[in-house]
Amino acid sequence: MSENDVIPPRPTTDPDAEPLAALLGDLQALSDYLHGRSHQTYETATRFAANARRNADTRAYDERQAVMLEYQHHIWQEIAGLVDRLVVRYSAPADEAGAGTDPAE
Numbered sequence: 141m142s143e144n145d146v147i148p149p150r151p152t153t154d155p156d157a158e159p160l161a162a163l164l165g166d167l168q169a170l171s172d173y174l175h176g177r178s179h180q181t182y183e184t185a186t187r188f189a190a191n192a193r194r195n196a197d198t199r200a201y202d203e204r205q206a207v208m209l210e211y212q213h214h215i216w217q218e219i220a221g222l223v224d225r226l227v228v229r230y231s232a233p234a235d236e237a238g239a240g241t242d243p244a245e
Contacts, residue, residue: 164231171223178216185209 151166185206192202 160230164227167223167227167230171220171227174216174220174223178213178220181209181216182213185213 151162154162188202188206188209192199192206195202
């Protein structure tokens with residue numbers, strides 16, 4: 141497991157970076173982190189579900205943990221999807237991104 145898998149991404153500190161480009165890079169790093177957390181949570185939920193089928197002594201606990209982790213997985217996915225949408229929206233060229241998005245139109 142790398143350091144990037146353990147902690148959330150840190151903001152870009154390059155003083156020469158254009159602010160929008162730096163923000164988009166940071167959002168992409170955040171998206172990657174969130175997708176990784178989602179996948180990790182899903183794998184843990186799967187292990188709890190498998191253990192619930194194998195071990196009758198801890199079945200109730202394992203099933204509750206699996207359900208809770210499945211819920212967390214969906215939350216991580218939802219947040220990552222929203223971040224992905226921001227990256228796509230603001231990384232498009234200005235002339236394409238602005239076309240048809242003016243609320244006055």
